[in-house]
Amino acid sequence: MTKKRYLSLILILGSLTALGPFSIDMYLPAFKSIAKYLHTTTDQVALSLSSFFIGISAGQLLYGPLLDRFGRKNPLYFGLGLYIVASIGCYFSTSLEMLIVLRFFQAVGSCAATVASMAMVRDLFPVEDNAKVFALLILVLGASPMLAPTIGSYVAAAFSWEVIFLILTIISVLILLAVIFFLPESYQPDPGYSLKPKPIIGNFLQVMKNPQFFTYSLSGAFAFAGLFAYVSSSPIVFIEVFKVSEKGFGWIFALLSIGFIGSSQVNSMLMKKFKSEQMVNVSLFSMVIISVIFLIGSLNGWFGIGGTIVMIFGVLSCVGICYPNTAALSLAPFTKNAGAASALLGAFQMAIGSLASVGITLIKSHSPLPMAGVMAASATVALLILLTGKRFIKNKIEAEKGAAVMAH
Template sequence: MTKKRYVLLILILGSLTALGPFSIDMYLPGFVAIAKYLRTTSDKMALTLTSYFIGISVGQLLYGPLLDRYGRKSPLYFGLGLYIVASIGCFFSTSLEMLIVMRFFQAIGSCAASVAAMAMVRDLFPVEENAKVFSLLILVLGASPMLAPTIGSYITAAFEWQVIFLILTIIAVLILLAVIFFLPESYQPDPSYSLKPRPIIGNFLHVLKNKQFLTYSLCGAFAFAGLFAYVSSSSIVFIDVFKVSQKSFGWIFAGLSVGFIGSSQLNSVLMKKYKSEQLVYASLIWLVFTSVIFLIGSLNGWFGIGGTITMIFGVLCGVGISYPNTAALSLAPFTKNAGSASALLGAFQMAIGALASFGIALIKSQSPLPMAAVMAVSAVVALLTLLIGKRFIKHKVEASADSGIIAH
């Protein structure tokens, strides 16, 4: 493979991986403007994130079997086409209910891109290069929370909020053209692969019976819910409560993303000295400590904008350490059924994330309290899940230090 070809493939696969996160982060600065246009509240706007997370959760389980049955590109064409249609639907939305439905289908479409990209890394590159390729994709993915909110804030300030979805539509069209003309089919369709519910459900049940998977996937998903709580309510906290401008919000969001991205990169250094199990335990204790202080401070009005940013940064650092390790420990027991395990891992993450964003909408308070409360509850549940679940793990399988795992 030539260097030019290698770089082109990385750019296309990186774009596919980043499409979903970009679709989340880019419209956050427009929450207030969209709520005003649709004659609803910023709190209820969080339901558009909830529907998106549910869509990704469903899509995780949907595309794994389809990619094995029909090859990589046909399901990818379907997913990108669905994403484009749903994005146009978002552009023309005239009610909160319509936007919620369109965001659900937009998520199912974007999920095809991320799942196919991860599968095609294994298809297109030698096994010994997979970890390096995943690292490059993570760097592309990491640009999303830094660039998307800033771009979205400037678009919202200069144009109507609908332009955000117009730009997302254009991005998806360009990615689709790149996939059609420059991305090879990396896996031939397998007509013998059964799409009947029974064998597919059987694979999932086999994975769920593994106590190590169940313990670390659930505690990791609850810990990761802190990130979803932040994403769901960040625009409400900073724009509605602290009255920062849309442009300033974009820069704050980009700065806070350094906590998550930086700590996840630090994790690879820490793994040279500590085991994943140790890092999970330490990071969850840190998450509980930080989020509970954030909750107590929010209840008593201790924190202004500076203190709130500091507490959120601390929580995101804990999530950045915990998630790669819980994910690696979840998948470590599987040489077979790794695809089903990966799909369930993603589904748990998104389903619990959707629950967290729904919790934000339920707590009626124009303050950082809803964010802090959901962060604290999810962190405590994550730690309890770990402490209880570890008692039932009889045969522990260690995680690999070079596990390539991608998450938003």
């Protein structure tokens, strides 16, 4: 494979991977404008984010079997087509209910891009290059939460919130064209692959019965919910409570993303010295301590904007170290059923994250308290699952070296 071809494939797969996160983060700075336009509150607008998370959870499980049955490109065409139609619908939204429903379908469409890009890395590149390619994709993935809100904040300030969905439509059309003309079909359709619910559910149940998968996937998903709590409530905390401008919010979001992305890169270095299991233990204990301090401080009004940013940075750094290692340990026992295991892992992560983001809207407090409360609760549950579940793991399988680098 020529270097030019190699880079063009990574660029297309990277843009597919980033479509979901971009769709989540880009409209966050516009929450206030959307609420004003649709005659509602920012708390209610946050439900359109929750519906997106729910769509992503469901879609992960849907596309795994479809990609094995019909090849990689046909399900991808369907998903991108659905995403484009839903994005145009979001642009024309006239009510909050319409936006919530369309965001759900937009999420289901974006899932095809995420799941297909991960599968195609295995198809298109030699095995020894996989870790390197995943690391490059993660770099693209990491850049999107830093770029998207900043771009969104400038678009919302210069035009109107609807233009954000117009830009997402244009981006997805360009990605679709690149997929049609420059991405090869990397997997032949398998007509023998059964799409009947029974064998598919059987595969999923077999994975769930594994104590190591169950323990690490659930504790990792609850830890990851801390990130969802932050994403869901950050527009309310910074724009409404601390009166930051839309542009200022974009920059704060970019700064805090460095905590999550930076720690996941530090994780790669720590992997050389420590086992994944040790890193999960330390990062989860630290996350509980930081989030509980954040909760107590929020109850007593200790933190201004600076202190709040420091606390969130601490929690996100713990998530950045914990999650890649729980993901690697969850998938380590599987050679067969690896596809079902990674789909379930993604679904758990998104479903529990969706619950966290809905939880934020239920706590009625015009302060950082809902964010701190959900972070502390999810970190504590993650630690309890880890400590309880480890007792049931009879023969633990270590994560492969480098696996934790690729798993986040």
